[in-house]
Amino acid sequence: MKYTSYDLVVIGTGFASTFFLYKYLSKAPANAKVLVLEKGHLFPHAERVKERRGEKTAYAKLNPDAQETYENLTPEKRWMFTQGFGGSSNCWYGCTPRFMPSDFKMKSLYGVANDWPLQYDDLDPYYSQVEELMSISGPEITPFPKTSKYPLPPHLFTTVDKILHKEYGHLYINQPTARASVAVNGRNACCASTVCHVCPVNAKFTIENSKIGVYEDPRVETVYGAQVYSLDLEQNQARKANYFKDGKEYHVAADIFALGTNAIFNSNILLNSGDTNAFTGKGLGEQVALEASVYLDNLENVGGSTWVNANGYMLYDGDHRKDSAACLMESNNAPYIRLERGKWRHLINFRMIFEDLPEARNFVAKSQDRMKPAITHKGPSEYTLKGVEHMKAKLPSILACLPVEKIEYSPLIESEAHILGTTRMSKTAAEGVIDKHLIHHQYRNVFVLGSGSFTTYTPANPTLTLSALSLHAADKSF
Amino acid sequence: MNRRNFLRITGLAGAALVALPSLGFMSTSIKDAAVGIITKELSYLKLDKKGVEQFVDDYFKGHYIQSSLKTQINLKSCYYLGVDANESRLLSKLVHNYIVSTDFFINKMDESKTVKYIGVNKSYKMPCSNPFSSFYYPPATV
Numbered sequence: 001m002k003y004t005s006y007d008l009v010v011i012g013t014g015f016a017s018t019f020f021l022y023k024y025l026s027k028a029p030a031n032a033k034v035l036v037l038e039k040g041h042l043f044p045h046a047e048r049v050k051e052r053r054g055e056k057t058a059y060a061k062l063n064p065d066a067q068e069t070y071e072n073l074t075p076e077k078r079w080m081f082t083q084g085f086g087g088s089s090n091c092w093y094g095c096t097p098r099f100m101p102s103d104f105k106m107k108s109l110y111g112v113a114n115d116w117p118l119q120y121d122d123l124d125p126y127y128s129q130v131e132e133l134m135s136i137s138g139p140e141i142t143p144f145p146k147t148s149k150y151p152l153p154p155h156l157f158t159t160v161d162k163i164l165h166k167e168y169g170h171l172y173i174n175q176p177t178a179r180a181s182v183a184v185n186g187r188n189a190c191c192a193s194t195v196c197h198v199c200p201v202n203a204k205f206t207i208e209n210s211k212i213g214v215y216e217d218p219r220v221e222t223v224y225g226a227q228v229y230s231l232d233l234e235q236n237q238a239r240k241a242n243y244f245k246d247g248k249e250y251h252v253a254a255d256i257f258a259l260g261t262n263a264i265f266n267s268n269i270l271l272n273s274g275d276t277n278a279f280t281g282k283g284l285g286e287q288v289a290l291e292a293s294v295y296l297d298n299l300e301n302v303g304g305s306t307w308v309n310a311n312g313y314m315l316y317d318g319d320h321r322k323d324s325a326a327c328l329m330e331s332n333n334a335p336y337i338r339l340e341r342g343k344w345r346h347l348i349n350f351r352m353i354f355e356d357l358p359e360a361r362n363f364v365a366k367s368q369d370r371m372k373p374a375i376t377h378k379g380p381s382e383y384t385l386k387g388v389e390h391m392k393a394k395l396p397s398i399l400a401c402l403p404v405e406k407i408e409y410s411p412l413i414e415s416e417a418h419i420l421g422t423t424r425m426s427k428t429a430a431e432g433v434i435d436k437h438l439i440h441h442q443y444r445n446v447f448v449l450g451s452g453s454f455t456t457y458t459p460a461n462p463t464l465t466l467s468a469l470s471l472h473a474a475d476k477s478f
Numbered sequence: 479m480n481r482r483n484f485l486r487i488t489g490l491a492g493a494a495l496v497a498l499p500s501l502g503f504m505s506t507s508i509k510d511a512a513v514g515i516i517t518k519e520l521s522y523l524k525l526d527k528k529g530v531e532q533f534v535d536d537y538f539k540g541h542y543i544q545s546s547l548k549t550q551i552n553l554k555s556c557y558y559l560g561v562d563a564n565e566s567r568l569l570s571k572l573v574h575n576y577i578v579s580t581d582f583f584i585n586k587m588d589e590s591k592t593v594k595y596i597g598v599n600k601s602y603k604m605p606c607s608n609p610f611s612s613f614y615y616p617p618a619t620v
Contacts, residue, residue: 052602156612159620191606191613200605303620305612335578335608339564341522344587345610 002221005253006035009241010260011228011269013038013215014087016449017260018207019130019467021214023474032219035252037226037243039261040064040084045208048090048198070264071367071374079375080417081262085224086207088262088463091417093196094178094204095308096136096464097328098127098144102317103355103458110321112383113357116455117427117436118472120144126468126475131176133212134205134467135184138176141169143313152181155190156305160296160348160402161331164312167401171313175330176464178205179306185211194307194334226250229370230272231257231446238273238446244371256445260470263452267364267422268373270433270440270448277433277442279424281365281373283358285457286418288325288380289351290388291410292395295338296346297403304333312350314398315391316459325354325387328459346405351413352395354387356380356457358421380412388412418462423452438473447473508543508550509534511557512572519563519573522589523582529595533576536598583609 008024010017013036021034028034040063047059063084072078082091101120106112128148131138138150154174157165164172179190180203190203202209215222225245232240232251240251259266267281304310312329330351337344359381367374395407426432429441438453440446449470451462512534517525543549549568556566563569577583579600582593584607600607608614 049602156617158610192608192611193601193605194608195601198602200602302610303612303615303617304610333608333611335583335610337574337578337583339519339570339573339577342587344583 001035001223001250001252003033003035006033007254008032008034008256008258009252009254010034010036010258011241012087012260012262012265013085013207013222014260014262014450015089015207015463015467016451016470017087017258018210018212018214018470019133020258020260020447020449020470020474021220022133022212023471024478025214025217025219027474027478028219030219034217034220035254036215036220036222037228037241037252038085038222038224039227041224042085042208043090045090045198045202045206049200052195052198052200069372071369071372073374073376074378077377077379077414079264079419080415081264081419088417089206089208089210091197092178092204092463093307095330095461096131096134096138096176096178097311097460098142098146098176099458099460099465100144100313100317102321103326103456103460106321106456112321113456114426114431117425122436123465123468123472126471127464129471130464130467133210134178134464135180135187136176136178136464137174137181139174142173142176143170143316150176152184155179155181155309156303158301158304158309158331158333158348160299160301161304161310163401164310164331168312168314171316173311173313175306175308175311177306177308178463179203180205181305185209190306192304192306192333196307227371228261228269230269231443233273233275233443236442236444238443256447258447258449260449263419263422263450264364264373264375266448266450266452268366268370270423271364271366271373272370275433275440275443277429277440279426279431279433281422282360282363283421283424284362284364284375284377284419285356285358285380285421287353287356287416287457287459288384288388289353289413289416291332291413292350292352293336293408293410294348294350294399294402295405295408296348297405298346299403300345301348302345304331307333308351309333312398315352315394320387320390323383323386324390325356325381325384326459327355327387327391328353348402352388352391353416353459354380354384354391355459356384356420358424358456364422418451420451420454420457420462423448425453425455437476438469439477447477449473506554506557508538508553511554512538514557515553515563515569516573516576518560519569520577520593524589524592526592526594529580529593530576533579533595533598537572537575537579578609584614586614 047057104116137152188201228243231238310331315327423433
């Protein structure tokens with residue numbers, strides 16, 4: 001650490017921090033002093049691939065396993081994330097659909113939970129910027145309004161996807177994705193290896209391969225191995241960030257602080273700091289999903305070019321959302337098969353993903369160890385479970401354009417590897433923790449970034465939206 | 479034959495009836511059972527026997543079956559009883575993993591060709607090997 005005080009201290013190096021920094025640096029003066037505190041270390045992509053091949057790499061032990069970093073009081077549900085430089089960009093699957101306009105007004109449209117304090121139109125230009133920076137592959141037509149074109153052409157449909165697209169048009173589209181459809185910006189084209197957590201050909205966007213120049217900027221100093229555990233809060237301002245590095249305690253002052261760890265650790269930092277907002281740490285959640293295996297009569301499902309080839313929106317919007325959760329379909333292209341001679345690939349697997357709502361019974365709390373937040377998660381909402389039943393009732397008619405033999409459903413999947421909602425956004429402090437610019441309602445020099453800000457938990461993947469929220473927040477605040 | 483001798487002989491015969499198959503059961507390795515299950519399930523394909531054995535060796539490395547006597551007994555029982563792979567998750571996973579670790583799908587499910595084992599976890603050793611993708615089914619052909 002070069003200085004004792006900075007203009008901006010950013011905590012974490014994942015999507016939320018990186019896009020926030022990107023916009024901040026575009027507006028900050030040439031002499032701005034920015035400190036980034038990253039708990040983990042760089043584990044380069046090439047070394048991750050070596051590890052996956054079964055080869056030894058010294059990098060493998062630099063970052064702790066996620067499960068060792070928190071106290072799980074309900075261990076039947078684990079929370080999936082990756083520690084280290086770039087955060088969960090190292091393990092995400094690169095799915096980047098936008099949210100639907102309706103996702104931002106759940107209360108006014110459906111009488112459910114709360115409206116977000118900003119709307120789709122507010123985010124639209126920032127969605128486009130993130131799509132450009134990530135070189136997203138996507139289709140010409142989408143179910144959400146879109147004024148810009150996707151930078152890269154879409155991935156290819158499978159034979160079954162083509163039939164569904166013909167039937168449903170803009171409600172069944174090539175998935176918008178950060179898995180490049182053609183080589184771009186130093187990344188290779190995705191070739192459907194379907195192990196995207198560590199892409200064997202470096203096709204998906206990560207912070208490491210982003211080439212957006214944030215951490216190379218001379219105004220930015222990055223300190224690795226620095227775990228922030230609290231902020232000093234005085235007179236409705238944060239004064240210092242407190243962190244451990246190599247067994248020693250450090251304190252750093254700044255004008256502005258941006259918490260960009262995940263929703264578990266952001267809320268733990270605030271709770272350790274003495275934040276008494278009634279919603280801090282509350283409403284921890286994520287989407288719920290299951291697999292629907294659709295057995296087909298003499299129809300071979302082949303020809304897609306990536307992991308998730310398509311998204312189906314036929315069960316997403318509609319009056320049913322007054323009572324039961326929206327569902328987003330993902331057409332999965334892993335090399336799954338039927339164990340039946342001559343029918344090997346007469347099968348399509350869909351991942352059916354359901355929205356959830358913040359529930360008070362699901363929360364992050366402080367533990368005896370201030371570095372390890374304690375998590376209680378007692379399950380999804382009734383609203384979500386009703387969405388599962390609604391989907392099961394409707395899916396056969398939705399798939400009537402296919403020669404369906406039978407549909408089999410898996411149990412609910414343990415995790416979607418998304419962590420949402422512990423510092424929810426709201427118009428006032430009586431309804432949430434932060435405002436529409438991701439600034440804490442009480443501590444006005446503290447940004448709380450990332451998917452912890454989500455007011456409700458749409459079925460769409462969160463990364464594109466949380467990145468757009470970071471750009472929007474920095475653009476409107478500086 | 480008096481009653482005592484009758485009981486002694488029938489008892490020994492009964493014990494043998496139970497014990498001999500049991501001895502076979504116990505002497506069969508999980509590798510033999512797994513190879514047997516794959517071979518039976520895919521009897522209509524020409525399998526490369528050494529490749530099947532190598533797959534089983536690779537598949538069971540670090541597999542929980544190595545430390546689970548219950549799973550070992552389950553596998554062997556399924557083998558001896560001729561259980562259909564689709565009726566057992568353990569068996570279906572075994573056969574599924576074998577067939578997707580071969581060149582069978584790359585060869586477009588051609589049953590006339592000998593099925594050769596390529597390797598487990600091949601995504602990192604052989605990226606782009608998803609046999610159902612557009613690389614193997616170009617748009618013009620589907």
